[in-house]
Amino acid sequence: MKPISKKNKKPILILMIILLFIAGLLDIKYEGLFFQLLPDFIQSYLAGVF
Numbered sequence: 001m002k003p004i005s006k007k008n009k010k011p012i013l014i015l016m017i018i019l020l021f022i023a024g025l026l027d028i029k030y031e032g033l034f035f036q037l038l039p040d041f042i043q044s045y046l047a048g049v050f
Contacts (some may be wrong), residue, residue, distance in 0.1 A: 027034050029050045035043065 024034070026032070028046050031043075031047075037048070038046070
């Protein structure tokens, strides 16, 4: 397997960041694992926002 060239690293990195951001939003919306690890006052605030 040849290594990823520098030319292709930037779009892949941007795509990964966007996917992580979307996954975080979905986790908050559906009250997933990372949402449950947050303190109660942050959970109540986020539940009101979403």
